[in-house]
Amino acid sequence: MAITEYFIRFLQRRDTLSEDDLARLRAVRTEHVSFPSGAVIVPADRAARRSCMMLRGLSARSHQLVGRPEERVITALHVPGDFVDLHGFVLAGLEHSVVAVGPADVEFIDHSELTEITENFPHLTRLLWMATLIDAAVHRQWLVAAASLRSSAHLAHLLCEIYTRLNTVGAASHHQFMLPLLQRELADILGYSPIHVNRAVRDLRDRGLIRWAGADVKILNWQGLTTLARFDPGYLDMERQSR
Numbered sequence: 001m002a003i004t005e006y007f008i009r010f011l012q013r014r015d016t017l018s019e020d021d022l023a024r025l026r027a028v029r030t031e032h033v034s035f036p037s038g039a040v041i042v043p044a045d046r047a048a049r050r051s052c053m054m055l056r057g058l059s060a061r062s063h064q065l066v067g068r069p070e071e072r073v074i075t076a077l078h079v080p081g082d083f084v085d086l087h088g089f090v091l092a093g094l095e096h097s098v099v100a101v102g103p104a105d106v107e108f109i110d111h112s113e114l115t116e117i118t119e120n121f122p123h124l125t126r127l128l129w130m131a132t133l134i135d136a137a138v139h140r141q142w143l144v145a146a147a148s149l150r151s152s153a154h155l156a157h158l159l160c161e162i163y164t165r166l167n168t169v170g171a172a173s174h175h176q177f178m179l180p181l182l183q184r185e186l187a188d189i190l191g192y193s194p195i196h197v198n199r200a201v202r203d204l205r206d207r208g209l210i211r212w213a214g215a216d217v218k219i220l221n222w223q224g225l226t227t228l229a230r231f232d233p234g235y236l237d238m239e240r241q242s243r
Helices: 005-012 018-026 111-120 122-148 149-166 183-190 194-206 222-229
Strands: 033-036 038-042 050-065 067-076 097-110 176-178 212-213 218-219
Touching: 005 018, 005 122, 005 183, 018 122, 018 183, 038 050, 050 111, 050 183, 067 122, 067 183, 097 111, 122 149, 149 176, 149 183, 149 194, 149 218, 149 222, 183 194, 194 212
Parallel strands: none
Antiparallel strands: 033 097, 038 097, 050 067, 050 097, 176 218, 212 218
């Protein structure tokens, strides 16, 4: 298969791609693999020879706690078009696993393809670097949100971010998206108990900000949700930089 158009849209939102850039990206060979919910897509502590990009569904970075193997912390969510482990291209291995959140389809890209791009396409190389920097910026913003927002606002911030990222690549629209997270998974992400997460979801519903049924999330009041969350999408580097 060819590389997903979601990733191309992700790059085009931030920079201009030449015809040569587009041709090289669309010539990237990929292996399409489907995973059931909860399956390990990329295992921890294993030398990688390929990197993984989301095609459909969501995935999460999952960290096992030392001495408490039954517990975990989720430090990132990945949406279609995201490289979930691009840093594994230059590292010996990952210190965390990447797991499917709901059914997920991914594309694996051999590191030989990435090596050829970095050796012969300097502009694309900078854009791959940019993708890892945006990933790091999202992680920093999660830390800021965890430190500064209370439960309902913290959850609201997560919903604003995920919708914005999905909408950017054309995987969601009209303030509606799929989020197949169980309450215990939300608890792993937000650092609360499932009871606190349940209360936060109920609070956002009672305020008339969202409708959440199963995996289907509908944002009823975008302005109200972003105000509660103090959400500023600038950290997602949404726009092209003038040069």
